[in-house]
Amino acid sequence: MITLGSVPEGSSPIEELMELTAQSLCQLNIKEHFNVIKEIGRGKYGRVLLVTHRCRTPMALKVLPKASTKLKGFLREYCISLHLSHHPCIVGLFGIAFQSDEHYGFAQELVVGRDxxxxxxxxxxxxxxxxxxxxxxxxxxxxxxxxxxxxxxxxxxxxxxxxxxxxxxxxxxxxxxxxxxxxxxxxxxxxxxxxxxxxxxxxxxxxxxxxxxxxxxxxxxxxxxxxxxxxxxxxxxxxxxxxxxxxxxxxxxxxxxxxxxxxxxxxxxxxxxxxxxxxxxxxxxxxxxxxxxxxxxxxxxxxxxxxxxxxxxxxxxxxxxxxxxxx
Incomplete structure (x- = not known):
């Protein structure tokens, strides 16, 4: 189990969500659970992959290498994204966060189009x-x-x-x-x-x-x-x-x-x-x-x-x- 430590009294909803996510972050092999179709984005901190889940739902998978990503930073990005994702002009999330041996990752709405x-x-x-x-x-x-x-x-x-x-x-x-x-x-x-x-x-x-x-x-x-x-x-x-x-x-x-x-x-x-x-x-x-x-x-x-x-x-x-x- 991963933990960030106790959540202090008066902490924000984001911090509380980070702690809960850290406690439930599952370990999985990306290729065993997702069919990676192609890379659709790459930035300084990670990549975005077009994948289908084993239930064949298309989604975008953001993966961040552990070598250059701190757990707290990954949890912050995921939890903030999840907290904001119900707005119609913000990319949605599936509520799937995980780690593999080499990456942290989360699944988000697939926007079929360009930036x-x-x-x-x-x-x-x-x-x-x-x-x-x-x-x-x-x-x-x-x-x-x-x-x-x-x-x-x-x-x-x-x-x-x-x-x-x-x-x-x-x-x-x-x-x-x-x-x-x-x-x-x-x-x-x-x-x-x-x-x-x-x-x-x-x-x-x-x-x-x-x-x-x-x-x-x-x-x-x-x-x-x-x-x-x-x-x-x-x-x-x-x-x-x-x-x-x-x-x-x-x-x-x-x-x-x-x-x-x-x-x-x-x-x-x-x-x-x-x-x-x-x-x-x-x-x-x-x-x-x-x-x-x-x-x-x-x-x-x-x-x-x-x-x-x-x-x-x-x-x-x-x-x-x-x-x-x-x-």
Whole structure:
């Protein structure tokens, strides 16, 4: 029997579920219980397999190697995923968790389709109408997550799964980095374009023993910023910057505009957007985390135009479909 120790009084439902799961985690051989058809996803921490159970039910099996995965981390991801899975815009779980000699694993709903990243045309994006449908559903999922005191912390197109090619139905996935609101981050070891400036300030540079910034409290505003970057990416087909640091010219240009919009021109790669859309981005991507809007406020902008029909750089958008994008 595996145990995490006694559950302290006042512990959260997630912590209680982790303890119960640890006590009932069964040992099995994957190939004896599942027919592995093919790999359908691979990330830094593990793989997702398309399998059929011995009762022939198709499902997706997420397997995490024990060599690089701590039991507590696996239990946290599984229990958080299970806790959230009844929301219609979040990938469902079967309630099957197990371990083999080499892996931890759990079974989740099979979403027959691609992820959002796979349908983005480089430097083109996807049609505005599809972006808006996606935005409403991801915002709904994030609103639900935040109401439960959790922060996803890994919002990106690869973690938005499509049930169809037009974003009529999408589902948020992958809760491996999800944390309780208020968890303290001491440092990070690298940056991604989706990371908010306060998170990028926590980078531990080569040769440093510690970062200069104080520990960062995990808040929903981190997801809000990442959500804003995601919307930019799927509208344009490229990132607005590499990282939110002063060494990045594209970020610095956006930062100057955010801090003084009356005197600083709209950055070149943002001129394709309408004033209403820029207002939305300004609220999602506020440099000060305390000034960022809630993700659900995006729904108030869906009825407005986001992309100019004839943009200042001469590009033309017809019926919501972007024909070309260059910055």
């Amino acid at each position: 959002l990243f796979a349908v983005i045309q480089p430097r083109v994006g996807i049609p505005e109408s599809a972006v808006k449908r996606c935005a409403v559903q991801v915002a709904s999922a994030l609103e639900f997550i935040h109401q439960l005191g959790l922060v996803h912390r890994d919002i990106k197109p690869e973690n938005v799964l499509l049930l169809d090619t037009h974003c009529q139905r999408v589902k948020l996935a992958d809760f491996g980095l999800t944390q309780k609101q208020g968890t303290l981050i001491q440092y990070i070891t690298g940056t991604l374009p989706y990371m908010a400036p306060e998170l990028c300030a926590m980078v531990l540079e080569e040769g440093q023993d510690e970062v200069k910034a104080p520990p960062l409290s995990v808040q929903p505003s981190l997801d809000t910023f990442a959500f804003g970057v995601l919307l930019f990416c799927i509208l344009t087909g490229f990132f607005p910057w590499e990282h939110c640091m002063n060494t990045d010219d594209f970020y610095q240009e956006f930062s100057d505009w955010q801090q003084n919009p009356e005197k600083s021109p709209v950055p070149s790669q943002w001129k394709r957007f309408t004033p209403a859309c820029m207002e939305m981005f300004g609220r999602l991507l506020a440099l000060d985390a305390n000034e960022r809007c809630l993700v659900e406020e995006v729904k108030g902008f869906v009825g407005k135009e986001w992309v100019r029909s004839k943009r200042l750089n001469g590009l033309v958008e017809d019926s919501g479909k972007i024909s070309a994008c260059q910055s």
